[in-house]
Structures are given as C-alpha cells and as structure tokens.
Amino acid sequence: MGRSGRQFERKHCMRCSTQVNAMSHLSASDISDEDIARQVQAGDVNAFGELVDRYEGKLKRYGRKFLGNPDDIDDIVQDVFLRAYQNIQGFDVSRRFSPWIYRIAHNRYVNALRSGKRLMFVTIDEVFPHPRAKEQTDTELQRSETKEMVNAWISELVPSDREILLLYYDGELDYNAISDVLRIPVSTVGVRLMRARKKLRAVAEKHHYTQ
Amino acid sequence: MNERNTKQTILDKIARGEVRQRPRAYFLLRGVFWMAAILLTLLVAGFLASFVFFTLRVSGVGLAPGLGFRGIPILLGGTPWFILLLALLVYVVLEVLARRYAIAYRRPLTLSLLIGLLLVVGVGSAIARTEFHDAMFSRATQGGLPFAGGLYRRAERPLPDQVHTGVVVEVVEEVLTIRSSTEEILTVHIDEQTRTPRHDVIEIDDPVVVFGERDGDSIQAFGIRILDERGGPPHLRRPKAVPFDARLHRR
Numbered sequence: 001m002g003r004s005g006r007q008f009e010r011k012h013c014m015r016c017s018t019q020v021n022a023m024s025h026l027s028a029s030d031i032s033d034e035d036i037a038r039q040v041q042a043g044d045v046n047a048f049g050e051l052v053d054r055y056e057g058k059l060k061r062y063g064r065k066f067l068g069n070p071d072d073i074d075d076i077v078q079d080v081f082l083r084a085y086q087n088i089q090g091f092d093v094s095r096r097f098s099p100w101i102y103r104i105a106h107n108r109y110v111n112a113l114r115s116g117k118r119l120m121f122v123t124i125d126e127v128f129p130h131p132r133a134k135e136q137t138d139t140e141l142q143r144s145e146t147k148e149m150v151n152a153w154i155s156e157l158v159p160s161d162r163e164i165l166l167l168y169y170d171g172e173l174d175y176n177a178i179s180d181v182l183r184i185p186v187s188t189v190g191v192r193l194m195r196a197r198k199k200l201r202a203v204a205e206k207h208h209y210t211q
Numbered sequence: 212m213n214e215r216n217t218k219q220t221i222l223d224k225i226a227r228g229e230v231r232q233r234p235r236a237y238f239l240l241r242g243v244f245w246m247a248a249i250l251l252t253l254l255v256a257g258f259l260a261s262f263v264f265f266t267l268r269v270s271g272v273g274l275a276p277g278l279g280f281r282g283i284p285i286l287l288g289g290t291p292w293f294i295l296l297l298a299l300l301v302y303v304v305l306e307v308l309a310r311r312y313a314i315a316y317r318r319p320l321t322l323s324l325l326i327g328l329l330l331v332v333g334v335g336s337a338i339a340r341t342e343f344h345d346a347m348f349s350r351a352t353q354g355g356l357p358f359a360g361g362l363y364r365r366a367e368r369p370l371p372d373q374v375h376t377g378v379v380v381e382v383v384e385e386v387l388t389i390r391s392s393t394e395e396i397l398t399v400h401i402d403e404q405t406r407t408p409r410h411d412v413i414e415i416d417d418p419v420v421v422f423g424e425r426d427g428d429s430i431q432a433f434g435i436r437i438l439d440e441r442g443g444p445p446h447l448r449r450p451k452a453v454p455f456d457a458r459l460h461r462r
Contacts, residue, residue, distance in 0.1 A: 082230045089237070187319060
C-alpha cells in the first residue's frame with residue numbers, strides 16, 4: 001500500500017514502453033494517499049474510491065472503540081468519507097492524509113457519543129509537560145506481537161486506551177500524527193501510549209495466567 | 212452494509228451531486244478569518260493589559276512594592292482588578308482560538324499558556340510605551356471622553372486616601388509641601404520610618420508620589436518616590452528639556 005512522502009513521478013511503463021505519469025499506468029499500491037488526494041482535488045472522483053477502499057476497514061475498527069452498534073458505525077464511516085470529499089480542497093497534500101481523515105472520524109465519533117453536546121475538558125496529562133516518552137521504534141516482531149495483543153484484548157480496555165493503541169498500531173500513525181488527530185500535546189501521546197501498552201500486557205498476562 | 216456498498220453508495224452520492232467539494236477559496240477565507248480573530252483577540256488582551264500598566268504608572272501605585280511589605284497592600288488595592296480580569300478572560304479566549312493550530316496544541320497547556328501570557332504582556336508593554344493612554348487621559352480630564360473617561364479619571368487616583376501624587380513646592384527639614392494633582396496644597400510629614408529615595412534628594416518642582424494616610428491636609432508618609440519622566444499624571448510631568456542649539460543663540 002502506498003505511503004506518504006512519495007512524490008508523484010514520471011515512470012517508464014514497461015508494458016507500453018512510454019514515459020507516463022497517468023495514474024492508470026501504475027498499480028494502486030504504488031500511489032500514495034496524498035497523490036490520490038491530489039487527483040481527487042483535480043476532479044478525479046474515482047480516485048476517491050481508492051481512498052475509501054484503503055481506509056474503510058481502519059475507520060470501522062476505530063469506530064468500534066466509540067460505538068457498539070455496527071450499523072451506527074457504518075453510517076458514521078459513510079458520513080466521514082462524504083465530509084472528507086466535501087473538504088478535500090482544504091487538505092494540504094504536503095502533509096499526511098491519514099491523520100487528516102482520522103481527525104474527521106474522531107470528531108464524528110465523539111459527536112455521536114456526546115449526542116451533539118460539546119464539552120470541553122482537559123486532562124491532567126495535557127496540562128503539564130512530561131519528560132517526553134521517546135517514540136519507540138519497535139522491531140517488526142515486537143510490533144506484530146503487540147498488534148496481535150491489540151486485536152485479541154482491546155475490548156477489555158477503557159476507550160481512551162483503545163483509541164491510542166488503534167491509532168498507533170492499526171492506523172500506523174506516529175506521535176506527531178496522533179497529536180494532530182486527538183489535539184493533545186505530543187508528550188502526552190507518549191505517556192498515554194506507554195500506559196495503554198502496560199495495561200494491554202496486564203490483560204494479556206491475566207488471560208495466559210488463567211489458562 | 213458491506214464494503215462494496217459503502218464505496219458505491221459514496222460514489223453514487225457524489226455523482227448525483229448530493230455532496231460537492233468546497234472550493235479552495237472557502238478554506239483560504241476561513242484561515243484568514245481565524246488568523247484575524249486570533250490577532251484581534253491578542254490586541255484586545257494586550258490593550259487591556261496596557262491599561263493596567265498605565266494605571267499603575269499614572270497613579271504611582273506601581274512604585275509601592277519598592278517600599279517593602281507596606282507597599283504590597285497598596286499595590287493590591289490600587290490594581291484595576293476589573294480590567295485585569297477582563298484581560299485574563301480575553302486571554303483565555305485567545306488560548307482557545309490558538310489551540311486550533313499545532314503550534315499550540317502540540318505543547319503542554321502550561322507552556323502554551325505561558326507563551327501566550329508573554330505575548331499579551333509584550334503587546335501590552337508596547338502599547339503602554341506609546342502616548343496613547345496619556346492622550347486619552349488628557350482628554351478624559353478635560354471631559355472629552357464620554358465612554359472611557361470615567362475609567363481614565365479613576366486610574367489616576369485608585370486609592371485617594373493612601374496614594375498622593377503632586378509637585379513639591381516647599382522643602383523644610385522633615386516637612387514637604389506639595390501641590391497635588393487635584394491642585395490641593397498638602398503637608399507631608401517625614402519621620403525615621405519614612406522610606407525616601409535612596410540616591411536622589413527631593414527638591415522643589417520634583418513630581419512625587421507620597422504613600423501614607425491623609426488626615427485633612429496632612430499626610431504622615433511611610434514612603435515617597437520621585438516620579439520619572441513618564442510617571443504620574445501627564446500634567447505633573449516636567450516639560451521635556453529642549454536641546455540647546457548654539458546656532459539659535461548666536462549674537
């Protein structure tokens with residue numbers, strides 16, 4: 001799957017032996033989300049379908065943290081994509097697409113949970129500076145093990161812990177991107193992620209223990 | 212609803228025109244709007260802060276902490292709390308607006324608040340350095356400022372029984388006579404407890420602020436300070452010295 005940061009470039013098409021830069025000549029996995037967004041901005045509606053394909057599953061899994069009813073989640077995910085399309089001209093293609101769409105989803109799910117009541121609150125984590133929890137570069141094995149734990153036991157965690165783990169492991173967002181989605185300080189992202197991992201391991205150990 | 216339907220439903224709605232892309236100009240205008248709102252809020256908060264600085268300067272209350280513990284109640288009593296609270300309220304609005312941007316929300320709240328506070332104080336200090344408030348004050352004392360005039364007139368005398376500004380007209384040992392900013396002649400008594408300026412001698416024509424309880428036309432001073440060229444009400448200040456130009460005075 002294409003990732004952010006890749007510039008859209010002219011390529012030599014091996015099939016028709018010409019220099020091309022048309023999207024149709026590249027396989028879908030070669031094109032980054034940001035390049036697809038640029039195409040949508042230029043008027044290519046079908047390109048938006050590719051973004052729907054890439055993010056629908058992730059946004060639904062993210063939504064399960066907030067809402068229990070799958071039909072509600074489906075409706076909201078549809079609404080998220082429609083809002084994303086409506087506001088696509090406001091997306092800066094030099095930035096990453098995934099935090100942008102996760103932010104729309106986050107707002108939409110929070111609104112659904114609060115039934116339209118806008119409550120502003122700040123947690124103690126966000127008020128004071130933390131010695132920044134360094135962004136861990138997990139090994140592939142560590143990441144895949146943690147991701148398995150997330151899939152298996154996430155329902156046993158509180159929503160705030162679920163949210164941060166999903167964004168990091170399922171959404172594959174870095175600390176800065178998660179900060180952009182949740183509008184919390186970067187240092188707070190590190191602290192919350194550390195806590196959530198600890199709790200997740202405790203849940204996993206509890207299950208192994210009872211076995 | 213399976214994934215195929217979701218995608219198709221979305222694309223169908225787009226094709227039918229039920230959802231349209233907002234034009235880029237919308238986002239540009241929105242960005243300009245929020246930046247203008249932030250700038251305006253910063254200016255308002257800074258202006259209110261500058262009025263607080265002006266009040267402390269024109270009344271002489273800002274010099275009270277230099278008198279030690281006795282000066283602290285004077286400072287607290289002479290601070291325009293209503294304006295200060297209003298400035299804080301506007302500052303909170305500024306912080307809420309600023310948290311739309313990564314530069315604010317990526318930082319812990321305390322840091323972001325501190326930076327915002329420094330900005331407000333900076334803008335307030337810059338405005339306070341101009342002649343704006345002095346000009347408004349002069350108009351207010353001449354009755355020419357219908358809405359804010361009361362605020363400016365009160366700024367000069369926040370604690371009329373404890374803080375007195377005036378010009379020295381006579382110095383006799385431990386008694387000063389001053390002509391106050393309200394044109395009253397007051398006798399100021401100095402004793403060994405009175406904190407007087409350390410490095411300056413009080414002379415006739417010096418603009419001063421006297422701290423002490425007033426009894427009739429007498430004040431038992433516990434502190435006296437000489438006002439600098441920007442301190443006290445404008446009509447008490449010394450006229451600025453005109454530079455001597457030898458060419459004009461050649462015979």
